[in-house]
Amino acid sequence: MKLTLKVWRQKNNTAQGHFENYQVEADEHMSFLEMLDVLNQELIEKKEDPVAFEHDCREGICGACSMVINGRPHGSQAGTTTCQLHMRAFKTGDTITIEPFRANAFPVIKDLAVDRSSFDAIIQAGGYISVNTGQAPDGNAIPIEKDLASEAFDAATCIGCGACVAACPNGSAMLFTSAKINHLGKMPQGQVEHGRRVKNMVRVMDKEGFGKCSNVGACEVDCPKEISTDNIAALNRYYLGQVFGGQD
Amino acid sequence: MRWLIDFLTSSIGKKLVMSLTGLFLISFLVVHLLGNLQLLIPDGGVKFNIYAKFMTTNPIVKFLAIGLYTGILLHTVQGILIVLGNKKAKGSKYAVSTYENGSWMSKNMGLLGLLILFFLCVHMGDFWYKMKFTDQMPMVTYDGVVMKDLYTAVYTSFSQVWIVIIYLIGLVALSLHLLHGFQSAFTTLGLRHKKYTPLIKLMGIGFSVAIPALYALIPLWVLIKEAANY
Numbered sequence: 001m002k003l004t005l006k007v008w009r010q011k012n013n014t015a016q017g018h019f020e021n022y023q024v025e026a027d028e029h030m031s032f033l034e035m036l037d038v039l040n041q042e043l044i045e046k047k048e049d050p051v052a053f054e055h056d057c058r059e060g061i062c063g064a065c066s067m068v069i070n071g072r073p074h075g076s077q078a079g080t081t082t083c084q085l086h087m088r089a090f091k092t093g094d095t096i097t098i099e100p101f102r103a104n105a106f107p108v109i110k111d112l113a114v115d116r117s118s119f120d121a122i123i124q125a126g127g128y129i130s131v132n133t134g135q136a137p138d139g140n141a142i143p144i145e146k147d148l149a150s151e152a153f154d155a156a157t158c159i160g161c162g163a164c165v166a167a168c169p170n171g172s173a174m175l176f177t178s179a180k181i182n183h184l185g186k187m188p189q190g191q192v193e194h195g196r197r198v199k200n201m202v203r204v205m206d207k208e209g210f211g212k213c214s215n216v217g218a219c220e221v222d223c224p225k226e227i228s229t230d231n232i233a234a235l236n237r238y239y240l241g242q243v244f245g246g247q248d
Numbered sequence: 249m250r251w252l253i254d255f256l257t258s259s260i261g262k263k264l265v266m267s268l269t270g271l272f273l274i275s276f277l278v279v280h281l282l283g284n285l286q287l288l289i290p291d292g293g294v295k296f297n298i299y300a301k302f303m304t305t306n307p308i309v310k311f312l313a314i315g316l317y318t319g320i321l322l323h324t325v326q327g328i329l330i331v332l333g334n335k336k337a338k339g340s341k342y343a344v345s346t347y348e349n350g351s352w353m354s355k356n357m358g359l360l361g362l363l364i365l366f367f368l369c370v371h372m373g374d375f376w377y378k379m380k381f382t383d384q385m386p387m388v389t390y391d392g393v394v395m396k397d398l399y400t401a402v403y404t405s406f407s408q409v410w411i412v413i414i415y416l417i418g419l420v421a422l423s424l425h426l427l428h429g430f431q432s433a434f435t436t437l438g439l440r441h442k443k444y445t446p447l448i449k450l451m452g453i454g455f456s457v458a459i460p461a462l463y464a465l466i467p468l469w470v471l472i473k474e475a476a477n478y
Contacts, residue, residue, distance in 0.1 A: 006343075019343065071344035097344045104339040169355050170334035172259075202258060211337030212259040212330050214357060215432040218349035230440060236260055237438025243255045 001026050001092035005039065007051055008099045013107050013115075019097070028088040032075065033058060033065060035087055052111040058083040060224065063159030066166070067112045068099040073163035073222045081161065081224040101166035105173070105209045116162050118208035119176060123160075125204035126197030127180045129190050142188050155182035157225040164219035164227075170211030175219040177205045178235035179227045185238065195246045198238045260436075262330060267436035269323040270429050276316055277459055287466055293399025294390060300398040304379060324365060331358035353428040360425040367418025374405055406470035415467045419460040426456035 003024050010017030024042070026035040033055050040050035056064035065082040069075040075085045090096065098112060106114040131137075156179075164175035181198055184190035190197075213232060220229045255261040283303065286296040303309050353360065378384050379396060388397035405411050430452030434440065439448070 008343075068342060068344075071342050071346040072348070076346075076348070099342055099344075102338065102340050102342060104337050167349055169338060169350070171337035171339065172334070174259075202260060203254075206259045209337055210259075211334040212263055214263075214330070214334070214354060215428075215435045216350035216354040221349035229435075233435045233438050233440030235438075236263075236436055239258075239260045240264065240438055243251065243261075 001028060001087065001090070003035070003087075003090065003092070004095040006095060006097040007039075007111070009051070009111055010100075010108050012110060017108065026087045028086070030087045031058065031083055032069070032085040032087065033083050052109070052113045054113050055083060060084040061159060063161035066101050066114060066116070066161055066163070068101060068166060070097055073101060073166040074161075074224050078221075079224060079226050081159075084224075101162055103162075103165045103168075103171035103210070105171065106162060106165060114162075116160075118210070119160050119162060119173070121208055122173065122177055122201050122204050123180065125200040126193060127184070127201065128193075129184055130192055131189070144187065148186055152183055152186035155179045155186070155227065155231055158183070158223075158227050159225060161224060163222050163224060165210065167218040167222035168211065168213075169216060169218065170214055172213045172219075173205050173208075173210040174213035174232045174235065175223065175227055175229065177201050178231035181235055181238065182231045194238075195242050198235070198242050199246070202235075202239055262326060263436045265322060265326050266330065267433040269319045269326070270433045272315075272319045273323060274426070274430065274433075274455070276319075281459060281462055284466055285462070287399065287402060288469055293388070293397065293403075296399045297388060297395055297397060298390065300379075301395045320368070324361070327358065327361050351428060353424045354432070357425060357428060360421045363421035364418060364425060367414065367421065370411075370414055371418070374411070375401065403470055403474065406467040407474035409471065412467040412471050416464055419464045422463075423456050423460040426459070427453065430455055 003026055005022045005024055006019045007022060008017055009020045022039055022043075024035060024039045026038060030038070033053070036051060036053060043050045054064045054066055056062040058065075060081045060083060063081070065074070067073075067082055069082065069085070074080060074082045075089065077085050077089055100106075100108050100112045101114050101116075105118040106116055109115050158176060158179035160176060160180075162176070165171055165173050168175075181201060184197065185194045215229070215232070217229055220227065256265070283299055286299055287293075289295050375398065378401065379398060385396040385398065386400045387394055388400070389395075406415075431445075431449050434445075434448050
């Protein structure tokens with residue numbers, strides 16, 4: 001299949017970016033990233049600068065691949081990352097516009113690669129639990145209700161790719177932050193730091209320059225793991241509870 | 249007090265201010281509508297004018313009105329600050345934009361809010377300002393008591409087509425603003441559960457359609473009635 005790609009090219013963070021058109025011959029069985037590999041191979045053979053994009057596991061669990069395809073983070077196919085999007089979702093003659101994730105807290109490093117270390121800062125502020133070292137505890141020592149475990153697990157499927165921020169017209173990181181807080185806070189093991197975690201992760205999220213959630217719901221639509229915005233409502237609830245009922 | 253400042257400057261704190269003032273203004277919409285529907289009573293304005301006198305002179309109402317002005321001011325200023333902050337946080341826009349994720353209203357609350365503010369300025373300039381600060385109001389006497397004839401002022405105003413059009417635009421903006429705002433306010437408060445959220449959403453849609461429609465009925469009724477008299 002013959003495709004026209006309109007790819008965002010930007011030398012570095014301070015350079016002015018622009019769209020560049022490329023023709024590429026792809027196979028419908030290729031993943032989107034493999035199609036970009038074909039393009040890059042051609043660029044390298046022509047001694048041109050290949051398109052920079054992030055990728056790692058290529059099986060939808062690492063969250064590295066990050067690009068906006070025709071206006072949608074990870075493309076318009078629901079519940080998949082860019083690496084799980086296959087060229088059979090397109091047809092020959094299509095023009096595909098590829099842009100980096102856009103948000104002030106995700107500055108462009110080069111072309112389609114953005115710096116998502118602002119997410120690391122949020123995780124460092126409270127995305128952990130404290131356990132005693134020593135022998136591995138018995139897996140079933142603490143009874144956990146199945147419904148609660150399922151809710152925590154749904155939140156835990158967040159791969160931290162940043163598609164929520166990219167999709168949000170406000171550049172808000174509430175879906176990511178709330179998923180992490182619910183993942184840990186719904187379990188008994190996460191209770192020790194729960195209050196501090198809620199306040200600190202929100203504080204750092206604000207400090208990193210993310211926008212304010214206005215309940216648009218675009219994040220939930222484009223999340224490759226289909227994390228629900230119910231997590232955001234729960235975070236609001238925890239946060240208000242901590243401010244008005246917490247220790248400090 | 250450090251905790252309060254930290255809270256009010258946090259993103260969730262700012263949203264809470266929007267949510268609470270929004271819900272407060274929603275409650276005002278109901279009260280204001282119930283009062284104004286008296287304009288449709290065919291008694292030459294006796295009931296409405298006595299009500300209007302009560303609303304402008306009663307000390308408790310006057311005190312509550314200060315709360316209302318504060319609510320409008322907070323909702324407006326905080327709203328503008330949030331929209332500007334979010335614009336900055338988003339940075340640049342995408343070359344391709346889609347409307348598949350998120351309703352148009354939810355993405356344009358700032359614009360809709362400004363339209364409502366514009367309408368509010370016209371509305372308050374037309375009645376509130378004239379009633380409170382000028383002698384331009386027609387007067388009427390009921391049982392020897394002289395009072396301002398707001399009823400006639402409203403009928404004079406609403407017999408002009410362009411004023412009615414401004415009102416209708418304002419009310420459409422209000423309806424769209426409420427369609428997102430009503431249910432969004434509850435999410436911001438953390439009130440979301442599969443038990444009652446469908447009810448909140450349904451109530452939100454009903455409220456956003458019914459309240460502006462009933463408000464719109466007043467200028468349309470007057471316009472048609474006045475036109476029929478000619």
